[in-house]
Amino acid sequence: MAVWPATLPGVPLRNSVRHRGKNNVIRTQTDTGPARNRRTHRAAPEGYNATFRWTLAQYEDDFLPFFGDTLGDGALSFTGLNHPLTGDPVTAKLIGGTPPQGVPGPAGRVDVTLAIEILP
Structure with missing residues (x-):
């Protein structure tokens, strides 16, 4: 299993973490009557959006190759x-098939928002 690069700070910016919760229910429309909701699994992945601040070199030389080559474009x-909330070690996955875009931040840094899925 791949490991987050030690050269990339893994702590998101303060107040940037947004919990998206678990999507563990499927809704099925029936022929008659109300739609049926049911749980799909006993454990479901948790979703988070979090913004990290790196140097341009960290983004280009460490993150982009990690995302593209090591993670197979996030697969x-x-x-x-x-x-991001408890501080416990986790197994995670980045959601999406294109690399998250770096946005210029203060002092020549790059802010990158990642959609992270914490696996059960």
Whole structure:
């Protein structure tokens, strides 16, 4: 399993973490009567959006190759990050097939918002 690069700070910016919750219910329309909701699994992944601030070199030389080559454009899971709220080590996956875009931040830094899925 892939490991988050040690050269990338794995702590998101303060107040940037947004919990998206678990999507563990499927809704099925019936022929008659109300739609049926049911739980799909006993454990479901948790979703988070979090913004990280890196140097341009960290973004281009460390993150982009990690995302593209090591994670197969986000298809594979990895370890080495801590849960954004509890701080516990987790196995995670980045959601999406295109690399998250870096946005210019203060002091020549790059702010990158990642959609993270914490696996059960």
